[in-house]
Amino acid sequence: MYRWQQALTRIALYAAAVMVSAWVLTPIALIFISAFAVPEDYYDVGKVIPTEFTLENIRVLLFELREWRTTLNSIAVALLTIAVSFTLGLPASYSLARYVFPGRDGFKLLILSLRMFPLMVLGVPLAELYIRLGLSDTILGVALAHASLALPFVVLITYSIFVSIPVEYEEAAMVFGLTRAEAFFKITLPMALPGLAAAAMFTFVISWNEVFVASILTLMRRTLPADILVTVLTAPDPYKFAAAFIMVMPAITFVFIARRYLVTMWGISLR
Amino acid sequence: MGVKPPSSNFSKLIPYLLLLPTLMYLLFFVGYPIVYAVKLAFTSESGSLTLSNFRSLTSDMYFWEALKYTFLLAGVIIPLQAALALGVSLLLYRGFKGANLCLYVFLIPLTISDVAAALIWYNMLTGSGYLNKVLLKLGLISQPIHFFGYAYRSMEAVAIVVTEVWRATAIVFVILFAGLQMIGRDYIEAADVFGASTWQKIRYVILPMLKPSFQSAIIIRTLFAMQVFAVVWILAGRDIPVLAGEAYYWQSDVRNPHIAACYALLVAVISIALGWMYLKLFKPRYLEEGR
Amino acid sequence: MVEVKLENLTKVFGKVVAVDHINLTVRDGEFLVLLGPSGCGKTTTLRCIAGLEAPDEGRVYFDEEDVTYLPPRDRDISMVFQSYAIWPHMSVYENIAFPLKMRKAPASEIDEKVKWAAELLRIGELLDRYPHQLSGGQRQRVAVARAIVVEPKVLLMDEPLSNLDALLRVLMRSELKKLQRRIKVTTIYVTHDQVEAMTMADRIAVMNEGRIMQVGSSTEVYDRPENLFVAGFIGSPRMNFFDATVRDGELDAEDFKLKLTPEQARALSGMEGKTVTVGIRPEHIYTPDSAKGESLQELDGTLDFFEQLGSDTVLHVRVGGKLLLAKISGRYTADLGSRIKVLLDLSKLHIFDKAGRSVL
Numbered sequence: 001m002y003r004w005q006q007a008l009t010r011i012a013l014y015a016a017a018v019m020v021s022a023w024v025l026t027p028i029a030l031i032f033i034s035a036f037a038v039p040e041d042y043y044d045v046g047k048v049i050p051t052e053f054t055l056e057n058i059r060v061l062l063f064e065l066r067e068w069r070t071t072l073n074s075i076a077v078a079l080l081t082i083a084v085s086f087t088l089g090l091p092a093s094y095s096l097a098r099y100v101f102p103g104r105d106g107f108k109l110l111i112l113s114l115r116m117f118p119l120m121v122l123g124v125p126l127a128e129l130y131i132r133l134g135l136s137d138t139i140l141g142v143a144l145a146h147a148s149l150a151l152p153f154v155v156l157i158t159y160s161i162f163v164s165i166p167v168e169y170e171e172a173a174m175v176f177g178l179t180r181a182e183a184f185f186k187i188t189l190p191m192a193l194p195g196l197a198a199a200a201m202f203t204f205v206i207s208w209n210e211v212f213v214a215s216i217l218t219l220m221r222r223t224l225p226a227d228i229l230v231t232v233l234t235a236p237d238p239y240k241f242a243a244a245f246i247m248v249m250p251a252i253t254f255v256f257i258a259r260r261y262l263v264t265m266w267g268i269s270l271r
Numbered sequence: 272m273g274v275k276p277p278s279s280n281f282s283k284l285i286p287y288l289l290l291l292p293t294l295m296y297l298l299f300f301v302g303y304p305i306v307y308a309v310k311l312a313f314t315s316e317s318g319s320l321t322l323s324n325f326r327s328l329t330s331d332m333y334f335w336e337a338l339k340y341t342f343l344l345a346g347v348i349i350p351l352q353a354a355l356a357l358g359v360s361l362l363l364y365r366g367f368k369g370a371n372l373c374l375y376v377f378l379i380p381l382t383i384s385d386v387a388a389a390l391i392w393y394n395m396l397t398g399s400g401y402l403n404k405v406l407l408k409l410g411l412i413s414q415p416i417h418f419f420g421y422a423y424r425s426m427e428a429v430a431i432v433v434t435e436v437w438r439a440t441a442i443v444f445v446i447l448f449a450g451l452q453m454i455g456r457d458y459i460e461a462a463d464v465f466g467a468s469t470w471q472k473i474r475y476v477i478l479p480m481l482k483p484s485f486q487s488a489i490i491i492r493t494l495f496a497m498q499v500f501a502v503v504w505i506l507a508g509r510d511i512p513v514l515a516g517e518a519y520y521w522q523s524d525v526r527n528p529h530i531a532a533c534y535a536l537l538v539a540v541i542s543i544a545l546g547w548m549y550l551k552l553f554k555p556r557y558l559e560e561g562r
Numbered sequence: 563m564v565e566v567k568l569e570n571l572t573k574v575f576g577k578v579v580a581v582d583h584i585n586l587t588v589r590d591g592e593f594l595v596l597l598g599p600s601g602c603g604k605t606t607t608l609r610c611i612a613g614l615e616a617p618d619e620g621r622v623y624f625d626e627e628d629v630t631y632l633p634p635r636d637r638d639i640s641m642v643f644q645s646y647a648i649w650p651h652m653s654v655y656e657n658i659a660f661p662l663k664m665r666k667a668p669a670s671e672i673d674e675k676v677k678w679a680a681e682l683l684r685i686g687e688l689l690d691r692y693p694h695q696l697s698g699g700q701r702q703r704v705a706v707a708r709a710i711v712v713e714p715k716v717l718l719m720d721e722p723l724s725n726l727d728a729l730l731r732v733l734m735r736s737e738l739k740k741l742q743r744r745i746k747v748t749t750i751y752v753t754h755d756q757v758e759a760m761t762m763a764d765r766i767a768v769m770n771e772g773r774i775m776q777v778g779s780s781t782e783v784y785d786r787p788e789n790l791f792v793a794g795f796i797g798s799p800r801m802n803f804f805d806a807t808v809r810d811g812e813l814d815a816e817d818f819k820l821k822l823t824p825e826q827a828r829a830l831s832g833m834e835g836k837t838v839t840v841g842i843r844p845e846h847i848y849t850p851d852s853a854k855g856e857s858l859q860e861l862d863g864t865l866d867f868f869e870q871l872g873s874d875t876v877l878h879v880r881v882g883g884k885l886l887l888a889k890i891s892g893r894y895t896a897d898l899g900s901r902i903k904v905l906l907d908l909s910k911l912h913i914f915d916k917a918g919r920s921v922l
Contacts, residue, residue, distance in 0.1 A: 020377060088292045118539055155293060482651075
């Protein structure tokens with residue numbers, strides 16, 4: 001009797017798991033199929049799943065619609081964002097993790113509340129500011145704006161990484177003759193590296209996915225999502241799907257590489 | 272040599288010096304723009320102080336529509352996400368072979384942008400999309416269901432809801448799941464031992480203990496919902512106006528930064544007000560006293 | 563109240579056999595302690611009895627009823643968890659009332675029973691408080707009150723005292739024992755603390771590596787350990803062990819020879835020339851001043867080290883290549899490295915064969 005009940009529970013459990021996975025995976029699988037399907041198959045109503053595939057959609061998107069430039073722009077912006085937000089954020093998070101000083105809680109609160117603040121709306125005044133600063137429609141300008149979006153996340157995530165490395169390792173190094181700075185670079189940094197790499201990927205995705213600020217701040221030098229919003233939407237459907245494919249790829253790769261850090265990292269950045 | 276005396280001014284300054292770059296940066300890229308946005312919203316093209324921006328805002332039909340739809344979408348999407356996320360977290364918390372794989376799968380949408388998500392569901396739902404093809408093939412419909420175009424606004428809204436639920440439920444899920452994992456197994460096993468059924472365990476132990484996580488998930492999701500933009504813009508354009516979309520429209524298409532700044536400020540003010548309200552309204556009683 | 567019977571109980575986690583074919587009967591109303599080092603499988607055994615873990619093999623019986631695969635809620639048991647697991651969002655009252663509520667008891671009965679249990683544990687004034695407002699000791703009492711409020715068939719306790727400070731632990735030890743006597747519930751109590759086991763148990767089941775090494779009263783496991791593990795695990799400081807060969811009515815330990823009592827010689831008659839492990843507790847090794855008993859053997863050694871424990875002194879004495887610990891009552895002072903005579907009480911020797919089984 002009880003055994004039967006257990007078996008039924010198990011079946012229900014797996015059925016639910018399969019349904020949830022299908023709900024997430026099916027649309028992704030289908031966008032991949034659509035990105036590579038020949039348009040005739042895609043538009044053929046009688047053919048549910050296309051059978052003939054081509055690289056033509058991707059080729060047209062990248063080289064005839066010249067989206068390879070916006071893709072490069074996106075990559076450049078994301079890398080610059082990582083560089084800026086890490087250069088600024090690491091010292092700050094290290095300071096929070098290792099020092100006790102008046103004002104520390106205030107600063108933490110500021111960072112925490114900024115994470116909740118709809119920073120994207122700052123795109124509007126920034127666009128006007130950039131005109132005066134000569135930053136409008138530049139990759140650097142977008143990257144600087146993205147860095148301000150990413151900075152609270154970078155500080156919080158790297159803070160928790162530094163906190164998770166016992167200060168005793170550093171202190172031991174200092175007892176045995178290193179300065180605090182040397183101890184940081186020779187002991188703490190190498191230990192933090194995997195986590196920092198995951199945090200960098202996380203930052204990359206934040207910038208890579210951001211569209212509101214990027215499209216407000218640029219005109220000619222658009223990032224990929226910003227350009228999709230304007231140009232690609234007027235293109236035939238298969239190119240939209242090719243564009244979606246290119247947008248999704250880094251995200252999927254990120255999930256795969258940093259899967260071990262995913263729950264904690266999102267947990268930290270959101271809680 | 273040795274440790275410097277605590278009066279050493281420089282060593283006292285170190286933590287502040289480390290914070291300084293971040294602080295300056297945020298001041299310039301967050302603080303200054305906020306002030307500047309206020310200035311834009313309250314000045315006219317000529318630079319004189321005015322409330323005319325807000326007057327033209329409130330007389331614009333799109334403004335009220337945007338306000339309505341932003342809240343309406345949030346009101347429909349968030350309960351769906353909360354229910355789905357709660358279900359999946361309980362499912363994964365229960366544990367089974369392959370639960371980890373299922374976890375990663377469910378996290379994938381976290382890293383997919385709103386732009387890509389919109390295109391992914393556009394692909395599903397267009398006239399020649401998979402949903403229509405399958406339904407036609409099965410003979411359940413004879414004409415494709417139209418999801419897009421001004422004439423099908425309500426269907427556009429459905430498409431937006433589906434896309435947002437697909438894309439952003441994972442955010443709610445991550446917070447709930449992390450919260451569930453913080454509940455010690457002992458608490459749940461104790462309920463087992465003392466005679467609770469599965470449903471009673473959820474009702475009397477898991478849900479009350481999950482309440483703080485549940486609330487923060489809802490707060491964060493609500494704040495994000497106030498910023499909803501790309502999914503709506505791609506799937507419905509201005510057929511279904513939303514606040515962030517209007518900001519974008521006035522800035523990029525009309526090139527009126529004053530009105531755009533009004534929208535931007537409004538989103539900010541609503542977010543702050545909602546965040547504050549949530550924090551005031553829900554605070555688990557058993558955490559308040561003592562400690 | 564029931565008799566609990568474990569039959570060939572086995573639980574495997576991956577490649578680790580946590581519980582390895584255990585057979586054990588806990589008598590009706592008995593206080594049985596599962597004692598062993600961490601990782602010996604005692605908690606897993608308890609969790610199998612609770613139904614929180616399904617065994618891979620074997621059976622669990624409550625009297626004649628096979629409960630092996632019954633979920634915990636249908637077993638009519640109670641449990642005190644190591645972490646107490648009293649729910650933070652419920653008041654003390656709600657915590658204690660929970661098991662009754664799950665059994666759909668009428669409100670008046672719930673109220674009466676909760677008050678009864680709270681009075682018994684002397685937490686009557688705390689019923690409106692929340693767990694975070696309680697001290698560790700008070701939480702522990704709430705956990706116990708919740709466990710006894712339904713008068714379960716079996717009461718399970720998983721290291722319930724390990725999170726208390728030393729003073730409180732001693733107090734609760736006797737209180738729990740008295741409580742159990744009073745409500746006469748069959749109790750299975752897991753601990754790694756031998757003092758706790760010795761003071762509370764009707765019988766102790768000593769476990770190691772998933773097996774039960776010996777079951778017996780505290781004096782039995784102390785005085786007559788059935789194997790090397792039990793001999794070494796119970797008692798502090800640990801029993802002295804050394805190898806010796808049985809030869810001509812003597813134990814030849816190379817550094818010294820020990821004369822066997824006639825009784826021991828008879829028991830070892832079949833082991834002539836074989837190597838055995840000899841064990842003797844530190845309190846059965848004396849200095850000439852403190853010596854008592856008849857079959858004493860004197861050995862010459864040097865004093866390596868000594869530890870003053872207040873009421874007792876532990877001497878580390880080197881005899882040839884062997885280090886023997888002796889525990890004598892009172893104080894002792896001498897220079898380290900000085901010559902010292904010790905006397906072994908030969909009637910108190912424990913002798914184990916190569917497989918570690920007691921042969922005496």
